[in-house]
Amino acid sequence: MIDERAYELLCCQLGLANEEKAGLRKQNKELIARLESIEESNRENSKNLIDTINDLKDTIEKQSTTVEHYRKEMELMRKQLEAKDEVNRMLANEISNLRLQLEDSRKHRFGRTSEQRRLLNNRNLDKSALEQSEYDGSDRKDDNNKTDDNETGSNTSSGNIPAQNSKPSRRKETAPRAGKTKLKVDKVVVHEVDEYYTLPEGGRFMNRNGMPDVWEYRVIEHVRAHNVEHVYKVARVKLADGTFTSTMEHPLKNLGGIFSPELLARLLCLKYDFSMPENRQIRLLAREGIHISNTTLNSYIHNGIAKLREFMEDVFKEFVQRANYLMVDETTELVGVETKEGKAYRRKYLWAFFAKHIKMVYYHYNNGSRSSDAAKSFLEYFMGTISTDGYTVYRMFDGDDSKVLHIGCWTHCRRLWVDALPSDRTAMDIIDPIGEMFRNEDLFRMMKLSGEQIKERRLKLTGPILERIHHKVVMMMQDAKIMANELMRKAVNYTINQWKSLRNILKDGSAEISNNLCEQRMKPVKLLLKNCMNVGSEDAAENSAFTFSLIESCKLNGIDPQNYLKHLFECILHGKDCDKKALLPCFYKPEC
Template sequence: MKSLPETLPDETNALQKMVLDYQSTVDQLQEKLKWYEEQFCLFQHQRFGASSEKCPDQMELFNEAESILDSLKQDDSDLEETISYQRKKPGRKPLSKHIPREVVRYELPEAERVCECGHALHEAGEDKSEQLEIIPAQIKVIEHVQVKYGCRACEIGIISAPKPAQPIPRSFASASLLAYIIVAKFMDSLPLYRQETIFKRLSIDLSRATLSNWMLKVAELLMPFYDRLHELLILQKILQADETTLNVIQDGRETKSKSYMWLYHSGGHESEHQIVLYEYQATRAGCACSKLLTGLFRSLTGGWLCRYHALASDDCILVGCMAHARRKFDEALKALPKESRKNKMGMAQTALRKFARLYALEKQFKGLTIEQRYLLRLEKSKPLLEDLKQWCDNNLTKTAKDSAIGKAIRYTINQWDSLTRYIDDGNIQIDNNAAERHIKPFVIGRKNWLFNQTPRGANASALLYSLVQTAVANNLEPFDYLKYLLTALPKLGRHYKPEALDQFLPWNLTEKIKPLK
């Protein structure tokens, strides 16, 4: 800040200009101080606070949301109310009935079944209690013995009984062992070096180099199946996309920069097939995702892609993510001092309540048909969206451009056309959260294994993550599904038609594979 001069000018205009200059400097400093305070509060909350984005005053929205379906003029038989409220009872949940049970019965010895009065005791009931017992991983060796046969008469040669094709030829890795390792890393985020230690405790010497080599070979075996999923994915009318950073050490680039793991998910409310595909790319540019989505959305009405501007075209329409806009206001609330957050009439709180009403409507629309959801969105959601837009326009000039609340309002206004596009089709979801849920396991795992050594390893990781998350999206137990694939695919041999893989698609195996609990 400028220091005051020793003498003040005598002219009124010059003195007035000096005062205005100093006032402008003071305003800039106060605005900058407020920005630093917001950043400090946000950093403190990110480090020590809860990560939940729960809306303030959610309870006041329930009664409003319950009344939405009443206005739809249809027979009661056409709609099914799925919302119910139950008071939570204290106490622990009962153990799942799907877990195998061993009943241990405790009875008094025959000699003790006599009352003090001398009469015999009879059974008057039972008291039951449950206790969960765990059996550590059990490992066994399957010894394959191929009997050889020969003819003593001609002695032309020896014939051996055939052995089933294995996922990795000349390896002692079975389908179940490979499925176990894949699920441990790509679903439970257990790095290979930790699995090496676990196997060592079981008296099995498996180096991480061996485990890594197995993952690469399994990826090669499953690549045709991944390609088949890709063929089906690009036929979907609605997709969701997301990406996150990835560190690849030897990616061939002289200048070290971030690589990316992209994710694509069939994103409609009523998607024909639930497919989740990861893809490694060295960049975040739109052309990177265009490679996987070449020929995307071949339909007369065009396709919908949630989130990315780079692919927006006449045949691919961009849909914004309402959760991203809402998150900006949630960050603005967290950036406020603790005392200010308690003010229920603050701008951030007001905006969050408006978003909460939109999400309350979507919760009520769950389970309806595409046409019913479309009509209700036009009737109920559209007025709320117009109210949110009007509120943002009214408060645009009241907020500083660099403040957290100012950024939230400007982001919402700039993205408005894509954010509100979900009301144009009852099959489109309000946000991109489904894709973000599937990329979260990769983000969690990245904290443990930190990097990939080569692009080949990154591509293998993308493939194996894809199969695990596709199984999860179709409510199949990933271990059982991968074990089935690794057992059945080698039996097809080297030359087979892509259509032969359709029998192994997850939605065709719901009766053979155990569902995910």
């Protein structure tokens, strides 16, 4: 039996244990609450820390981008400075050459007679030395002067008296002078003094060196052209075998008309060289006594051109296609075509393929098409370099497997930026470096560098400029404000889309960075169209294209087109077995 006191003690201990247990449970809850509070605080701190780290990361990335941008800018500026140093070096070289030429010119004009004679004796050597000189930062004279100075200095330093120069030759020499351009006239009539003047009684002519002192007045007179008609009497002849013949065939049978080679050549030049329409030619011929209808004149002209095409076109076209470098352009013309409703005028296209290095241009009328087939038909077997504008047809030559190196036109590109300049002055960031490229090209041309030398200079001078332009254009393309401007957007898109062909100027130093030379070949075509308004038929368009090819190629080679066409017509008329290649304008000699 348990003692009551012990029982009470146990109950008291149990109560204390329960109270202690309740206290511990309370402490546990407080600890759990504190732990949860700490965890919540840690989560907030972690989140803040992560946000801070992300902000720092973004800041570092932005700073890295800015540093990289500045690094690229500094690299471009460094290359630009190197390019400018190279340009300054070449300019200094040119200034040095000009200084030497000026010094020689002063010696020739103001120097003593002995100096002038010595200059004349060595003028060929001095000229070649000037052409080959290279500036190295010094003010050195030519090699002859250096040799004289060294020899004189060595004699003086050794105490010897310098050797006396041998006396120059007494024979007088005169410097070559560029004579005045002589007038080319068919006949010179000299009127002596005694033909129109009677010496008064007691008078006498003034003499100089024992001869009358006479000078000349020149008067140019235009004698109106006269036309001669040759009439050949022809009779029929019966031969012994019973067959019939005539005493002669038509003397101009091979030309298909009644105009002589000289008159036919003149009419072609009036139309295709001086842009005179046929109705004006009819009035001109009528004043000279030749009365002919428009239809007859047109028929004779196109018959003659058809003979020229049959005789020369294949050789001409093939030779241009074999060139290594072509400049290509196209233009429009109104051409008469036959339709179900009758004759109508449609806008057709004429292509020009200009072989700059051989001074030949071929105008290609492929049914008036402007599609890629027109270019492909002419350039099917071409392997070389072409310069064009930004027409989309030419992009077929931009592929990696293309056998043609396609070079874009920087003049067209600059024109778009100039158009955008009034609306956004940032266009000057592109116009200025493009102008620098053209100044470099002028310098190369002035120095008469070869294609390989120009390519080397372009890689060194133009390459950094191209990198700077591309970098600027890419930055503009990412600027929403700039791209919102229609003209600026057009200029940016053109430059980006044509960048591959525009940058190809670094690959061929013989190619031009502008296609303007080919565009200039289109001016005679447009001038004739301005006067004639249209081309009567597609056959006439093809005839006109080849006639322009002959005449413009003659002008490029400094040949009189009328004499050249006359010679071709004479070859056709007499059936000469001619070397047609030698008759091409780039090889033609008037005496052949």
